[in-house]
Amino acid sequence: PELMKVLAAVPVGICSVPVPFQMAAIKALEEGWDFVADMRNEYEKRIEYMTKRLNKIEGVKCAHPEGAFYLFPDISSFGLPSMKFAMEFFMKEKVRCAPGSGYGEMGEGHIRFALVRPVEDLKEVCVRLERFVKNLPPQAPPSHVGKDGTPRTRGDSNRPVTAELS
Secondary structure, three states: OHHHHHHHHOOOOOOOOOHHHHHHHHHHHHHOOHHHHHHHHHHHHHHHHHHHHHHOOOOOEOOOOOOOOEEOOEOHHHOOOHHHHHHHHHHHHOOOOEEHHHHOHHHOOEEEEEOOOOHHHHHHHHHHHHHHHHOOOOOOOOOOEOOOOOEEOOOOOOOEOOOOOO
16 A cells, blocks of 8 residues: 555656666566466465365365466355355354355355465365364255155145146
């Protein structure tokens, strides 16, 4: 924020970029972008660790991302809306994640992790997530499904629902 105030005060000419910006660009070009390769390797380690570890947590499914350092694990098996899951996870375990519902209708049933912390911190995130989901109360099946998974009418829990075409 403080740097942005300074940058915003620098007048940009009609025909050129201010000299301090030009000098910074020259330095960046001369000294290279080795840090980018280092960070790419670090993010790859984080992605590999987290996808494998999340998939070991019962009830969590996590696809390997292609081209991002975000994960979008499926937590739908726990039967909680993603907003409630994310809020309770934060309140009980002090770990922030974004609810999938914030990413559109198809995001419901997921949470989003940004892998911006080191692997050691991500290990702790997984320990806390596993503890959190193990302590969730078991989810009752919807009232229109019997204990054996057979569809039932809402008024008669013993009679199977049938669909007939006429």
